[in-house]
Structure formats: structure tokens, C-alpha cells
Amino acid sequence: MICFMRSLVVPSALLFALMLASCSEASESAEASTDLIPLSDVNPAPDIVEVNLVASAGSTRYLNDGPADIWGYRDGSKAASQASVPGPVMTANKGDRVVVHFRNELPESTTIHWHGIRVPNMADGTPSTQREVAPGESFNYEFTADDAGTFWYHPHVRGDVQLERGLYGMVIVKENDGIAVTAERAFVLDDVKLESTGKLSTRTEALDLMLGRQGNVLLVNGKAGAQIEVKSGARERWRFVNAANGRYFNLRLPGHKFTVIGWDGGLLPQPYEAETVLIAPGERYDVLVTFTGAVGARVALETIHYDRGHEIPDPGVLPLLTLKLVASGTPPAALPATWGRNVDLEVPVDAPTRSLVLQEEEPKEPGQEPKFFINNQRFPDVPPIEGKAGAVEIWSVKSDTEMDHPFHLHGMFFKVLDVDGVPPPHAGWKDTVNVPQKKTLRFAVRYGTPGIWMFHCHILEHAERGMMGELRLAP
Numbered sequence: 001m002i003c004f005m006r007s008l009v010v011p012s013a014l015l016f017a018l019m020l021a022s023c024s025e026a027s028e029s030a031e032a033s034t035d036l037i038p039l040s041d042v043n044p045a046p047d048i049v050e051v052n053l054v055a056s057a058g059s060t061r062y063l064n065d066g067p068a069d070i071w072g073y074r075d076g077s078k079a080a081s082q083a084s085v086p087g088p089v090m091t092a093n094k095g096d097r098v099v100v101h102f103r104n105e106l107p108e109s110t111t112i113h114w115h116g117i118r119v120p121n122m123a124d125g126t127p128s129t130q131r132e133v134a135p136g137e138s139f140n141y142e143f144t145a146d147d148a149g150t151f152w153y154h155p156h157v158r159g160d161v162q163l164e165r166g167l168y169g170m171v172i173v174k175e176n177d178g179i180a181v182t183a184e185r186a187f188v189l190d191d192v193k194l195e196s197t198g199k200l201s202t203r204t205e206a207l208d209l210m211l212g213r214q215g216n217v218l219l220v221n222g223k224a225g226a227q228i229e230v231k232s233g234a235r236e237r238w239r240f241v242n243a244a245n246g247r248y249f250n251l252r253l254p255g256h257k258f259t260v261i262g263w264d265g266g267l268l269p270q271p272y273e274a275e276t277v278l279i280a281p282g283e284r285y286d287v288l289v290t291f292t293g294a295v296g297a298r299v300a301l302e303t304i305h306y307d308r309g310h311e312i313p314d315p316g317v318l319p320l321l322t323l324k325l326v327a328s329g330t331p332p333a334a335l336p337a338t339w340g341r342n343v344d345l346e347v348p349v350d351a352p353t354r355s356l357v358l359q360e361e362e363p364k365e366p367g368q369e370p371k372f373f374i375n376n377q378r379f380p381d382v383p384p385i386e387g388k389a390g391a392v393e394i395w396s397v398k399s400d401t402e403m404d405h406p407f408h409l410h411g412m413f414f415k416v417l418d419v420d421g422v423p424p425p426h427a428g429w430k431d432t433v434n435v436p437q438k439k440t441l442r443f444a445v446r447y448g449t450p451g452i453w454m455f456h457c458h459i460l461e462h463a464e465r466g467m468m469g470e471l472r473l474a475p
């Protein structure tokens with residue numbers, strides 16, 4: 001197994017491409033704005049967000065080389081809009097009704113899944129809940145934004161390919177939380193594998209399938225080597241989602257600490273300070289940062305190595321975004337005394353435990369694909385787990401592989417109980433959680449509304465090659 005991995009690792013080529021990415025920073029930063037494009041709300045009612053979202057082919061320039069052909073979302077309410085990576089950001093207030101008129105202009109069928117949002121089952125956007133939206137067809141998604149937090153949307157058909165091409169966007173659900181900041185920013189993290197022409201690589205290597213495709217250019221809101229201006233002494237709120245197929249981001253900002261205030265399920269009951277924030281594919285983190293440098297200083301948001309298994313080589317520190325401290329900001333106001341809702345799920349002593357073992361099978365010969373399993377079964381050849389809406393159960397998820405897997409359950413939040421028996425240091429609601437290599441993570445969940453809810457590894461190459469299942473909830 002070890003030899004298999006070593007023979008496929010090409011660190012020098014990868015490093016070179018990463019250097020390319022950061023070297024082009026100077027010439028690009030001027031126009032490389034990291035602001036997300038807002039999705040227009042066409043409904044004048046204050047508590048209804050009604051949008052037109054279109055998936056279509058387009059083109060973007062990740063580096064100064066040639067353009068890349070992408071698939072992305074565009075704002076269907078604006079005639080001249082172009083597909084962008086990430087797609088436009090949808091913003092709602094907690095409690096709003098959300099109506100999405102979706103049209104597919106791609107050459108293949110797709111769906112939209114609203115990752116983390118507790119939608120009614122028929123709006124969950126998976127092939128278990130709807131017919132795929134064929135080219136030229138439309139579909140309406142309707143739900144209520146019951147939870148404030150940072151969420152995202154993406155297809156649930158051939159996810160490894162469709163997300164890699166650029167189909168994803170953020171959803172921000174706001175509430176009146178009294179957190180005073182100078183600016184709020186949202187960052188969608190990803191990486192792309194580019195050819196020297198600037199086009200997306202279409203070559204898939206065994207390693208891409210084994211680990212989830214890792215790119216050679218890191219992106220923040222679709223931009224490589226971007227720069228933003230912040231105010232010295234000011235506090236900002238940053239929301240992160242990791243939309244990459246396989247890359248883990250382990251963020252740090254030298255000289256600064258992050259105050260982590262939110263996870264997948266919204267604000268934490270109690271924030272905590274952290275030097276680094278590890279974000280596995282599919283996860284979201286909300287942080288506060290107060291900039292300590294002098295006016296004129298620059299500091300880079302970086303990602304550092306995290307050992308997620310299979311001897312992935314340490315590529316060193318990789319820059320994501322440069323912050324330039326301009327002018328002095330207002331010193332931060334006091335933070336609120338109370339934060340998010342308690343993670344107060346009571347687990348009955350007789351709550352049943354579902355045991356899920358995540359497995360991998362490496363290719364036996366060159367040219368074959370790796371396979372991924374849960375309990376020796378490969379989706380779609382697997383019977384659903386049967387449960388009852390409202391019941392509380394424990395899931396015990398074991399990574400019986402030499403790598404980590406970010407495990408995602410649709411339609412509900414859960415509470416992590418322990419990892420190999422050790423309770424987590426912080427509490428918060430999750431819908432996606434990293435299950436470390438060779439370890440067992442247990443979470444408790446109160447089942448949501450009736451229907452078929454998918455669960456899977458959010459390394460999309462794993463999900464699409466078998467590491468996926470369905471939870472069927474009866475009323």
C-alpha cells in the first residue's frame with residue numbers, strides 16, 4: 001500500500017505549480033476581488049427570498065494563462081449574467097421563505113443540494129428525492145431558512161466532476177446576533193488542477209481518485225493569490241466553506257488568533273480561540289479576527305499541512321490570501337454575552353447505535369479505480385437504514401482505512417459524542433465531521449423530517465465510488 005502511494009506522488013511538479021500560483025499574485029491582485037456576486041432576490045416581500053439560478057457552461061481565468069472552461073451558476077434574473085466560480089451567494093434572514101427557480105443549461109443532468117439547510121425532503125436535491133434535472137429543464141426548490149448559519153449549494157449528480165468544474169455557491173442565513181464587526185466576509189475555499197494552458201485538467205490519476213482530487217492552484221472565492229484590504233485594530237467576521245473535492249484546509253494567520261464562533265449548524269454556545277482551523281471538505285467555520293499589525297503591514301492567510309493519511313507529502317506552507325493593513329480601524333466593541341443555542345440533545349440510555357465502517361480498496365492493477373464501501377457495501381447497491389422521524393440514535397462511524405473521511409448526513413444536525421472514546425473539546429452542531437484515519441467517531445442525532453436523507457463521505461471521489469448511503473425516515 002505504501003509503495004502504491006509513493007510511486008504516484010509527484011511533489012516537485014505539484015510544488016512548481018503552487019509556486020506559479022503564488023508568483024502570479026503581484027500582477028493579479030489588483031483586479032482579483034474576492035467579493036462574491038450577490039444573487040438577486042426578485043420578491044419584494046421582506047420575508048421571502050425568490051431567486052432564479054441557472055447552471056451553465058462558462059469560462060474563467062484562474063491564472064494569467066489562457067481561460068478555463070468551467071461549469072458554474074449564474075443569476076437567472078440578470079439577462080447578461082455569466083457563470084462564475086463560486087456561483088452567486090444567496091443571503092436570507094432566519095425564518096425567510098426561500099423559492100429557487102432553477103434551470104439547467106448544462107449539457108448533462110444535475111440537481112441542487114442545499115448542504116446543511118434543513119429543507120423538506122423533496123427539496124433536498126438528490127437523486128433519492130427527485131428526478132435529475134435534464135438539460136434545458138427546470139425545477140423549483142422551496143424551503144424555509146430555519147437556521148442561521150453558513151451553508152452552501154452544489155449538485156448531487158456526478159458530484160466529483162460537477163463540483164470540480166465549478167458548480168457550488170454559498171448560502172448565508174443571518175440573524176440578529178449582536179456581534180459587532182467592521183466587515184463581514186465570506187470565503188469559499190477550493191483548489192483546481194490546471195494544465196499549463198490554464199485549462200482545467202481532465203486527466204484523472206489513480207491518486208486523484210484515492211485521495212480526492214487535489215489541485216495545483218488554491219482558490220479563495222475562485223481567485224488565486226488575491227489581496228484584500230483590512231483595517232489595523234479592527235475586527236472582522238469571516239465565514240468559510242471548503243468546497244474542494246479532496247483538499248483539507250488548515251488555516252492560520254501568522255501573528256493572529258481566530259475566535260471560532262460558528263460551525264456547520266450556526267453559532268456555537270461558547271466561542272473558542274484557535275491558532276489553526278482545520279476545515280475538511282464540506283465543513284463550515286465562522287471566525288472573528290482582530291488585525292494586530294501596523295498600518296502598511298501585510299499578512300498572509302495560509303494553509304499548513306495536515307496529515308490526512310496515505311502519506312500525503314507535506315507541501316509546506318501555502319498562501320491563500322494576502323491582507324494589507326490600511327489605515328486604523330475602530331477598536332472592536334464588546335462581544336455579546338450569549339451566543340448560539342445549546343447542544344442540548346439528551347441521549348436516552350437505550351438509544352440504538354448504528355455502526356458504519358468506512359472501507360477502501362486500492363486498485364490491484366494499474367488502470368483500475370479504487371473502490372469505497374460502507375459496511376462492505378457500495379452505493380447504490382445498498383439497502384437504506386430505516387428510522388423514525390424524531391427518534392434519537394447514535395451513529396458510530398469508523399474509518400477502517402488509512403485516511404480521514406469527512407462524513408456528511410443530509411437534513412439534520414448532530415452532536416459529536418467522542419472520537420475513540422474522547423469527548424470533543426468544544427460543542428456545536430455539525431452536519432459534516434472529519435472521521436480520522438483508523439478512528440471511530442460517535443455522534444448522536446435526533447432524526448429530522450420523514451423522507452430519504454443521504455449520507456456520504458464528502459471527498460466526492462469516494463462518495464461517487466461507493467461511500468454513500470440512505471437513511472429512510474418514516475413519519
Ligand code: C2O
Pocket residue numbers: 113115154156282408410454456458
Ligand atoms: Cu455537500 Cu450530499 O453533500
Ligand code: CU
Pocket residue numbers: 404405406457458459462463467
Ligand atoms: Cu472518504
